[in-house]
Amino acid sequence: MPQPASQLSRRRLAGMVRKESLQILRDPSSIAIAFVLPVVMLFLFGYGVSLDAKDVRIGFVIESPDSETSDIRAAFGQSDYFEPVVFHTIQAAEQAMREHDIDGIVWMQSDFSHRLHAGLGAPLGVIVNGVDANQGRITEGYILGAWQTWLTHYTERRGLPKAFPITLEQRVWFNPAVNSRDFLVPGLVAVIMTLIGALLTAMVVAREWERGTMEALLVTPIHIRELLMGKLVPYFVLGMGGMLLTVAMAVWQFDVPLRGSFLVLLVASALFMLVALAMGLLISIVAKNQFVAGQVAIIVTFLPAFILSGFIFDINSMPWAIQLLTHLIPARYFVSILQTVFLAGNVWPVILPNAAALLLMAFVFLMLVRRKASKRLE
Amino acid sequence: MLQHILALIIKEFLALLKDKRSRFVLIGPPIVQLVVFGYAATFDLNRVPFAVYDEDNTALSHLLVERFSGSDTFELVGKISRDADIQPMIDNKQALMVLHISPRFSDDLAAGESASLQVIVDGRNSNTALLALNYVRTVLLDFSADWAKQQQRPPPPAKLVMRAWYNSNLVSQWFIVPGIVGLLTLVVSLLVTALSVAREREEGTFDQLLVTPLRPVEILIGKSVPGLIIGLVESTFIILVAIFWFDVPLRGHIGALYLGLFLFLLANIGIGLMISSLSVTQQQGLLGAFLFLVPAVILSGFATPIANMPEAVQQLTLLNPMRYFLIIVRGVFLEGADIKLLVPQYWPMAVIALFSLSSAAWLFRRRMY
Incomplete structure (x- = not known):
């Protein structure tokens, strides 16, 4: 076994980078992974993933129609959120709900208007389908809003005391239209790039071992650091290309406002790409064979980035033990930076700690890669 | 075979x-x-950090704040006393929401005028923002109903009775x-x-x-x-x-x-x-x-x-x-x-x-x- 040189040699490194680059260019699947895949995925998911309930089908059960009940129906009909369907008995509406034809019921019993005029607290019965608890809650919120609007008008028209003595003035900062796409698309960029990073590198070292070309590399005077850097550099360039494409899509295709600076975004992306690639490389080195490397890559990259990153599920609402665990997921820091840089701007108290965490993770992963790799060479 | x-x-x-x-x-x-x-x-909200900017500072406004800080959904993380403090609080993610109670809140309420409560929410996670606002509205409804009862005012002529099928607590x-x-x-x-x-x-x-x-x-x-x-x-x-x-x-x-x-x-x-x-x-x-x-x-x-x-x-x-x-x-x-x-x-x-x-x-x- 040749003595590895202690200094990095630019010539050997250049040779290694050249070899990897040629390998990438001759098997265009890596290029497809880096450029085509993120664009297709972001396109599909950016449109597909939305939490905004629109045109919720609501069954209106009006037992004895009159001017009051049609007023209420009109109040609901004005809103974009509902698509009213009229029923005459509660049984028919319940059957429709069981068959998933409607997602909610608003029920006015036959004595509704009578009790309303007498000021007896006429009950407006509401049933929502609670299987999807989040949508159920959002639907309840919309119904509450429509009902408040109607009741405020009703009491004003009749000169009755205010039904709601406190008026709520709500301001949703950064996203006044409460458009879920503006919040989800930056997170999707992080999830997709986690996948791309792992896919690019998870098999590159395992492949060399399995094909026996690693031994061939080992008998050259190349230093292990040069070998690893030679593997990282070309994939880093590819990955950053894909990253820029997705960011461009977020801004121009999905109209997500980019309020922070592009430079911050670029630096954070570079840090994250480094972590994702190093993670893939580590999997590849530890697993030794492509089969296991592939399995591990599927398990540790996609689902954790999807569920534990704050991309869609709010980390603040998780139990504290799980919150601690999310600190091990690199995508968590990147999602936080992306959501802030896109929607809020350069808020340093959010960006700096997250960027520091990414830097630390990159360092740790690269150290692990270095250690695991050198052991095997001896 | x-x-x-x-x-x-x-x-x-x-x-x-x-x-x-x-x-x-x-x-x-x-x-x-x-x-x-x-x-x-989970999409359920737990311990949503919120801050209070109480310009009214009366027994009634304290009662209102307690409605929020006493629930599992919200957690009071700070009180602020200047307009300028709202922005860093939200920007830096110290609080997801700021309740701003106007100086005339309890006076307006007592006079039968509409008393206004301003809520500022961080919209970076739009779903959380939407749910937090829904919770706020529910808390306010309960609060004003209790207040009206205490003041012996007539209840509103209609009420909303909500329930959820299959998952009653959502x-x-x-x-x-x-x-x-x-x-x-x-x-x-x-x-x-x-x-x-x-x-x-x-x-x-x-x-x-x-x-x-x-x-x-x-x-x-x-x-x-x-x-x-x-x-x-x-x-x-x-x-x-x-x-x-x-x-x-x-x-x-x-x-x-x-x-x-x-x-x-x-x-x-x-x-x-x-x-x-x-x-x-x-x-x-x-x-x-x-x-x-x-x-x-x-x-x-x-x-x-x-x-x-x-x-x-x-x-x-x-x-x-x-x-x-x-x-x-x-x-x-x-x-x-x-x-x-x-x-x-x-x-x-x-x-x-x-x-x-x-x-x-x-x-x-x-x-x-």
């Missing part, structure tokens, strides 16, 4: 389970992920945990199948298999059975954890669930083997598995409803077996659905399974490099 298939099944099991790391990968992570994700994936865990059953079943069955033919092709042992007297159908059965068995065992475990650990009610018939599970596994195995026999190298197999898995999860209705998707994307989800299985698993768990009600979900999965399994068998021989 049966013996041949049996021998092949045993060989497949050995290939999957004899390697310690591969064995661990198949069993360890799904179980850990079930527990972690079961707790992590616990999002009841929605998510059955979804995780589908999620992990999909991952495990893909892990078992998606690389299996590709690996043999790369190592050259698939050619050896093809020159044995085994027919493609027999190879197909030999390759599918281990995935089916491992999938059934792991899903059963996951279902038990959902029932006994996460306390998700199982209201329907277990048979309806297992019929769905069986078809779902067959469809996944078919797709996995199809990917595997299409790819010449394991790298392509892995890529194929990802290319199917990621859209299958994101566009399944697991986290975001299919109904919110644009029409074209909704059409695309009809090809996704997970879409049907999620309706089945949630239907059986929460709605108590029976086999008859779920027929529209069973047959598309059966069609997908039939198509993918037969194309996989066809590809075994046709696809040579």
